Amino acid sequence: MPTLRRGSQLHETERRLNAVLNNASVAIFLMDDRQHCVYMNRAAELLTGFSVGEVLARDCPLHDIVHHTYPDGRPFPLEECAIDRAFPENNQERGEEVFVHKDGHFYPVGFTASPIRDDTAKIIGTIIEVRDITEEKAAAERQRLLTNELNHRVKNTLATVQSIAAQTFRNVADQQARAVFDARVTALSNAHNVLTEANWESASLVGVVERAIAPHALAEADATRFELAGADTRLHPKVAVTLAMALHELMTNAAKYGALSVPDGRVAVAWTLADVEGREQLSLTWTETGGPEVTPPTRKGFGSRLIERQLPLEFDGSAAIDFAPTGVVCRLEIPLTALGWHGQDIVAGRPAA
Amino acid sequence: MGRRVLLVEDESLVAMLAEDMLLDLGCEVVVAMRLDQALKHLQATEFDLAVLDVNLGEARSYPVADILFERCIPFLFATGYGHVGVEPAYRSVPVMQKPYRKEQMEALLQHLLTCEAIPQRSDSGARAFPCGCTLGSKDSGPTHIRAD
Numbered sequence: 001m002p003t004l005r006r007g008s009q010l011h012e013t014e015r016r017l018n019a020v021l022n023n024a025s026v027a028i029f030l031m032d033d034r035q036h037c038v039y040m041n042r043a044a045e046l047l048t049g050f051s052v053g054e055v056l057a058r059d060c061p062l063h064d065i066v067h068h069t070y071p072d073g074r075p076f077p078l079e080e081c082a083i084d085r086a087f088p089e090n091n092q093e094r095g096e097e098v099f100v101h102k103d104g105h106f107y108p109v110g111f112t113a114s115p116i117r118d119d120t121a122k123i124i125g126t127i128i129e130v131r132d133i134t135e136e137k138a139a140a141e142r143q144r145l146l147t148n149e150l151n152h153r154v155k156n157t158l159a160t161v162q163s164i165a166a167q168t169f170r171n172v173a174d175q176q177a178r179a180v181f182d183a184r185v186t187a188l189s190n191a192h193n194v195l196t197e198a199n200w201e202s203a204s205l206v207g208v209v210e211r212a213i214a215p216h217a218l219a220e221a222d223a224t225r226f227e228l229a230g231a232d233t234r235l236h237p238k239v240a241v242t243l244a245m246a247l248h249e250l251m252t253n254a255a256k257y258g259a260l261s262v263p264d265g266r267v268a269v270a271w272t273l274a275d276v277e278g279r280e281q282l283s284l285t286w287t288e289t290g291g292p293e294v295t296p297p298t299r300k301g302f303g304s305r306l307i308e309r310q311l312p313l314e315f316d317g318s319a320a321i322d323f324a325p326t327g328v329v330c331r332l333e334i335p336l337t338a339l340g341w342h343g344q345d346i347v348a349g350r351p352a353a
Numbered sequence: 354m355g356r357r358v359l360l361v362e363d364e365s366l367v368a369m370l371a372e373d374m375l376l377d378l379g380c381e382v383v384v385a386m387r388l389d390q391a392l393k394h395l396q397a398t399e400f401d402l403a404v405l406d407v408n409l410g411e412a413r414s415y416p417v418a419d420i421l422f423e424r425c426i427p428f429l430f431a432t433g434y435g436h437v438g439v440e441p442a443y444r445s446v447p448v449m450q451k452p453y454r455k456e457q458m459e460a461l462l463q464h465l466l467t468c469e470a471i472p473q474r475s476d477s478g479a480r481a482f483p484c485g486c487t488l489g490s491k492d493s494g495p496t497h498i499r500a501d
Contacts, residue, residue, distance in 0.1 A: 238410060242365050302369075310365035313386045 027130040030116075033123070035061040035084045047109075047132055049102025066099045071106045083111055083128065091115070096133065108133050151196045158189045183252065184245070187212065191244035195237050203240035205282070206232040209269055212247035225260065230271035233280065239315060239336060243284075246311055246319075249303030250286050250330055258328050259291030265327075266290050273336075280336040281317075288327035296323035307332070356401035356466070357381045361391045361417055362431070363409040367453070371404065371431070374455045378462070388412040395420050402462055403428035404449070407438055418443055427465035 021028055027044035029037050036059065040052050048055075048066045058065055063078045070076045078084055082095055093113045098106050110133045116125040162185050169178050190211040194203040206228070213226055235243065247269075251260070259265030271284035288294075297304070304321060307330065311319045317334040358380045362368040368384055375382045383398060385391035388409050394400075395417065403421055405414040407430050414430075421428045432438035433451040447461055 238363075245366070305369065306365060310369060310386070313368075313384060313390070314363065314365050316387065 029062060029128045029130065031062060031084075031126040031128060033125055035063060035078065035126075037062040037065075038125070044130070047107075047130060048099070066101075067097065069100050071098050083113055099130075108137050110136075147196075147199050150200065154192050154196075155189065158185055158192070161185060180252070184248065187245060187248035188241070190214075191241045194244070195240060198234075200237060202234035202236060204232055205230070205235050205271070208235060208240050208244050209247065212244050213251055213267070213269070225266050227266065227268040228270075229268070230284070231273060233273055233282075233336070236336065239334060242306075242311055242314055243332075243334070246303075246307045246332070247286070249306055250328070253303055254288055254291070254328065257292075258294065259288035262291055264290045276335065282332070282334045282336055284332045284334070286328070286330040286332075288329070291327050293325050294323050294328055295325075355379055355381075356462075357383070357399065358462075359383050359385065359391065359394055359398075359400045359403040359417075359428075361385045361388075361404070361409065361414050362406040363387065364406075367406075367451075371453045371458075374453060374458050375404070377455065378459055380462075388414065388416065391417045392420070395424075400426055402426065402465060404458070404462075405430050407432040407434075413440075415440065415443065418446065429461050429465065 021041040022043075024041060025043055027047040028039075028041045029044055030039035032038050037055050040048075040055060045051050050065060055062065055065055061078050061084065063076075063081050063084045067081060067083070068076055081097075083097060091114045094111065096108060096110050099109050100106055110131045112129045114127050115123040116127055118124045162182060165178065165181055165185075169181075172178070191203070191208065194207045194211055197207070198204070209228060254260040254265070254267060259267055266289050268287045268289070269284065270287070271282060274281050274283065300308075307319050308321060311317065311332065311334070315334045317332065319332045320330070322329040322331075358375050360368065360371055360375060360382055362371055362384070363386050365386070368386055372382050372384055380402075383394050383400070385394050386409075391405075391414065403417070403426060405417055405421075405428055407414055418428065418430075429447040429449050430439055430443070431449045431451055431453065435450050436444065436448050439446065439448060447465065449457055449461055
């Protein structure tokens with residue numbers, strides 16, 4: 001049996017362990033089978049405000065020293081404590097709790113608890129790592145507030161633009177132009193709805209398509225006239241917005257002149273996702289059938305310009321609208337931009353696209 | 354104006370608006386919506402002027418600005434953030450506050466052409482237009498919509 005004699009190997013090991021433990025930035029508690037703390041490192045003393053001597057002298061469960069009160073002021077009995085109650089059976093049991101500092105203030109922590117077993121695999125204690133997550137909580141809260149503010153502001157700005165247009169063009173004879181304008185702003189607003197659902201990080205392709213073909217913001221697409229076929233994927237916000245606007249223009253054209261201008265006309269939107277030179281590429285085809293005979297437009301309008309010119313320029317893809325007599329067919333090839341926040345490539349050391 | 358303008362703007366609808374304004378001013382317009390496209394156009398074509406959106410998604414348009422400086426082609430930045438949206442090294446470049454307005458665009462482009470504002474590299478390494486190009490370098494008037 002090794003001994004704790006000075007100069008022995010065991011003493012050297014202990015010295016090294018102390019050096020490791022007391023320099024660690026995470027608080028480490030060693031608990032016995034009665035939930036009493038038998039060891040805590042320097043970071044744990046800083047975190048709790050208690051010295052290891054004070055904690056040992058109390059001779060009570062650690063819970064009653066650092067976790068005794070709920071943030072709302074109610075007493076927090078040991079039996080209700082997730083950390084201590086679940087003498088963790090599994091390694092790396094994780095969770096979040098709110099501790100009470102020696103000076104009385106509450107602070108949120110993230111913990112990881114793992115059982116300590118004896119030679120017969122019997123659990124004889126617990127090792128608990130604890131981190132102060134005040135900063136993370138505050139950052140997440142700021143993020144939440146900012147996202148809410150962004151959602152709110154974007155919607156309000158678009159609504160304001162609509163109102164300005166309504167006021168400005170109130171006495172203008174061409175009310176049709178205003179209706180077209182309104183529908184476009186609504187399409188833009190719908191595209192942003194899809195984005196807000198995922199914190200502006202990305203949008204669901206199916207969501208974008210479904211919103212674009214629904215006649216009103218809250219309406220469902222008419223399932224009998226539309227056939228959607230393709231797997232869902234996440235779209236970069238820019239792709240989502242431009243695609244939504246492109247689909248809106250196709251919708252408007254179909255409703256005015258194409259398949260959706262007659263009761264029996266149908267529209268199929270089918271897409272595939274393929275790997276092209278390491279990038280995901282979206283190939284989407286819009287096909288109208290059952291509509292009146294199509295005659296190519298005499299001049300290219302906003303929709304054609306947006307789809308055939310801007311969309312390929314913006315995404316290095318291609319787009320073609322075929323005004324076939326049997327029905328409009330639009331083919332889009334869009335290399336999908338990698339998802340991620342702006343500047344992620346730079347931080348990750350990859351060249352910016 | 355009859356000048357050939359390189360327009361770099363990464364939002365489809367905004368690019369269409371700016372392109373139309375430049376066309377209305379009588380310019381010949383080449384649109385680039387990505388940094389690589391803009392650099393390619395600069396290699397292939399001679400330009401009299403350029404209008405650069407600062408933020409191009411994940412990229413910035415500064416590499417284009419650098420080539421314009423080298424080639425002594427006058428240009429301006431367009432950004433919703435005003436002067437604070439531009440790196441200090443490029444602060445001498447006139448900034449057009451977004452959203453695009455035709456009068457503002459016309460005045461700035463006229464200024465670039467008539468003041469013979471040929472950009473040069475100064476000894477200090479900072480980039481400057483010799484005329485100082487104070488026009489548009491400060492917020493002038495209440496009509497500006499600020500995005501910051």
